[in-house]
Amino acid sequence: MLFWFLAVALIASAVAVVTAAKPVYSVIALLAHFVTLAVVYVSLSAEFLAVTQILVYSGAILILFLFVIALLSSGVDSFEVGPDRLPKLPMPALFALVITLVAIVFSAAHAFAHVLPVITPTSQLAVGSAAAFGSVATFGAMLFTSQLLPFEITALILMVAVIGVVVLAGDHATLTPPDHERLRAIRRREREAILREGEAS
C-alpha cells in the first residue's frame, strides 16, 4: 500500500518538474521527488543510499541549481525563454508512446520473472543491526574491500568535475573572447561624454 502512495507522489512530482512554468518551481518539485525517492530507498532497506540521496541531491545538487537560477535571473531581462516544443508535438501520440513503453516493460518484467530467480534477503536480522541487508556497515565493508576499484574511480571522476568547473567558470577574462560590440558601445559612450563635457565648458 505504501508503494502506491509513493509511486503516485513520485510520478506527480516528476510531471511537475517537467511541466512547471518557472525553473524555481521545477526545483521545488524536484526536491519533493528526491525526498520521496529517499523514502522508497528506506522501504527497500537501502539505508545509506537514502541518507546519501538527501545529502547529495537535496543538499548539494538542488542548491547548485538554485544558485545558478539566482545568477542567471539577476540581470534585467536575462530569463526570457522562448515557447517550448510542447505544443508542436502531438500530445496523444506521445501519451500513447509512453503507455506502450510501460506496457512493454511491465510485460517483460512479468515474462522474465519465471526465468530469473528472485531471492528474498537471507538475513532475517532486525533492521538497524549492523549485519543486516542494506545496513551502513555492510555497505561500507563492501565499498572498501570488494568494490574498491569503482570507489577509487569515483575519486577520479570528482577530480575531473572540479577541474572542469574551475576551467569553465573560473576566469572569464582569459577564456572568453572579449565582447567587441559591448566594448565599442562603452567607448562610444565615453567619447560622447567627453565631447559633451567639452561643449559645456
Added chain:
Amino acid sequence: MAVGELSNYVTLSAVLFFLGVAGVILRRNPLVMLMGVELMLNASNLALVAFSRAWGSMVGHIFAFLVITVAAAEAAIGLAIIVVVFHRSARVDVDDVTILKG
C-alpha cells in the same frame, strides 16, 4: 520481495525515466533539461536498488552510489557550462546556442 512487487518497481522506474526523457526533449530551458537528466539518473537508481533488494545482493547499492556521484559531477559541469554560455547572451534558450556549430 515478491515477483509482482519487483515488476511494479521496474515499471515505476521506466515511467520516471520517460518523464525525464520528456523533460529533456520538450523543454527548451537548459536548467529544466538538466533536471530531466537528473530524473532519468534517479529512475535508473530506483531500478538498481529494487533489483538489489530482490536478489539480496548489495552490489546494486554500490552501483547506485556511483551513479549519484556521476550525477553530482554532471550537474556541476552542466551548470558551469550553462553559466558560461548564457553569461554572454541575454536569452536562456538552448535553440539560441549556435556558437559551437561547425
